[in-house]
Amino acid sequence: MQLLLLNQAYAFEKKEVGDKIHFALQDVVQKIYRDNKTNLPINNQIKKVTEDYYIVNVDDVFEAEVLEYYLKTEFQKVKLDVDFEYAIYDCASDEMMYGSYISSNVEQSEKCENCFEKKEGLIYYFAIRFPQLKYSLIGSLGQYWFFTGILLLVLVIYVYSVFQLLRQKKYAELQTDFINNMTHEFKTPLASILIASNYTQNQPEIKNNPKLSKYTDIIITQSQKLNQHIERILTVAKGDGKWIELDKKPIALKEMIELIKENVLLKTNKQSAISIEIPVQQKVMADEFHFYNTLFNLIENAIKYSGDSPEILIQTTETAKGLDISIADNGPGIEKIHIENVFDKFYRVPREDKKDIEGFGIGLSYVKKIIDLHYWKIKLENNLKGGLTVFISVPKKDCI
Template identity: 30%
Template sequence: MPYRSIAIRLSVCAFALVLIAGYLFKSWLPLPSTDTAEIFSPEGFILFSLILVLLLLAGYGLWLWLRERQRSVIQKDVLHSIVHEFQTPITAIRMAVDILDSPIAHNQPERTEKYVRIIREETERLQYQVETMLTLARADRNALTLNLEPVELDQLLHSVAERHGDYLMLRLHDAHSHVLADRLHLTNVLYNLVDNAIKYSSDQPRIMIQTQTDDDGLTIAVHDKGVGIPAKAIAQIFQPFFRVDDRNQPSIKGFGLGLSYVQRIIQSHKWTIWVKSEPSKGSEFIIQIPPQSILPNPSQLSSQS
């Protein structure tokens, strides 16, 4: 276990430092061996230092034990959440299949189409959850491979907006900008941020996707008017399995992997992402794309040639 090896190394180093300090202290500042000065003698200094080191190691050991206990509780909660999230689509698919296999759906094309759509949507949901977990696992092993290609950002953002209603607006300041990115993963990142904004909107969602170009490159901002994120939780929202505890939103689906996936993909592109948020006033997730990932527009190249 890594923490145990770290503790052993720290104790050995601390003990060696105490011995060295005691030796130097004795060589440089010899003190009289009187009763009043015994506590300040080199031997007393070494004993005091050893006691201090032992106390520090005991505190460190207690911290490790509490950390492992907390991790065990978190793992149980995460496992329960994963099982629940997988059971929900599986149950929906099973019910839809049973209805399609029963006489109720026979000779009723509308009913058949409805349950086929349910099966397709829940299957896609399962597939996305599995792919997200696999992507995070590959990122942890540094085995995530990106298929970089020129992507017309405005076209991609319009295709994302087509999946939603009028509540999603686009404000694109740099028309037909191209970026060097993995199209599949970038699309999933945008879907994630928009879906997350919808989940945490208390009423009718209002979402804005905005692009802006400056000297630092190009930014994509996804802004919503949702419930917002408490300041103490902002530093943790990109951690795997972390979810903001909101009593007003108890039925939100998912088990806290979406934003972790988003951050891993952004970091794999060597981009950056951060969030601005305030409770009850919404959130804004900002992706910063550096200049080296921005490509010249093909129309500009053809006009120059």
């Protein structure tokens, strides 16, 4: 539709310019007859050969200087600001005598003296051509070109967005396939390994052989660790789904964190000290399952990255906007250049490789996802005396 509109605008502009040229040349002929004091013939004296080339049959004597003056004057009257050049037929030499090139610009195009052809059967006539007429017509449609350009830009952006959406859809399907395959291909054989290992561990032959018992413990421990990684990946993958809905209900903060403390201490071999400074009556409205996983991830990370003797302080602070839950550790902290990226999926802060800090970089991305779904805020800050503090800001509407 835009191209059709542009074409119609071009045709209208071309017709308007053609009419201006015709009327201007007609006035030039009338003035020549007026100067010669002769009667103007009725027949059409102006012939349009092409869009930019005209032949004017004056059928009376005229001078080149007078013709040029009249052409300039009449074109100015109709506000026709285009370059033109003309030639006059000389009956003595039977040739077209080139007149001049009239340009509104300082820099004019090259003359084309050979562009004028004789017209048989005429004696007193001149020819005029407009070499820049086509470019002038295109230039006069500036606003149409502008809107057409904007439309094409929007169209390109739209098509690009559609391709991106299709690509994301493809990735989502791959992710779904990945989850399904992982559930079937990993968890099924892993469950079989754990069942067989637990059965084997209880056999008298294994219990009485320290080496075999040690190897069996390694199999069970590593299988359990692999199972935890798989569960975490599945949890994060499922948490990305837009279909997830939170089941909010009142949760006693201290009671939940005490439970998390017990479970975390059972998993770690470190001599960890976890202090909880939270009023017993303090509650928040949250999804119990996901909020538990969120706090568990944060507290587990605090212990994991705090060296051999972790000291964790968990407390709440009431603010004008609601409640702040803070989890502070005595670890090395995180460099500023990495703090903004720690919530990105699969992003891991460069650290010394150790067995107790293995991971896929998906725990904090899950935490951020759950916090965002609650419409809460989370941020990380390095402590002045070392360590890192995680702040979860709960708005007043979710505080009880």
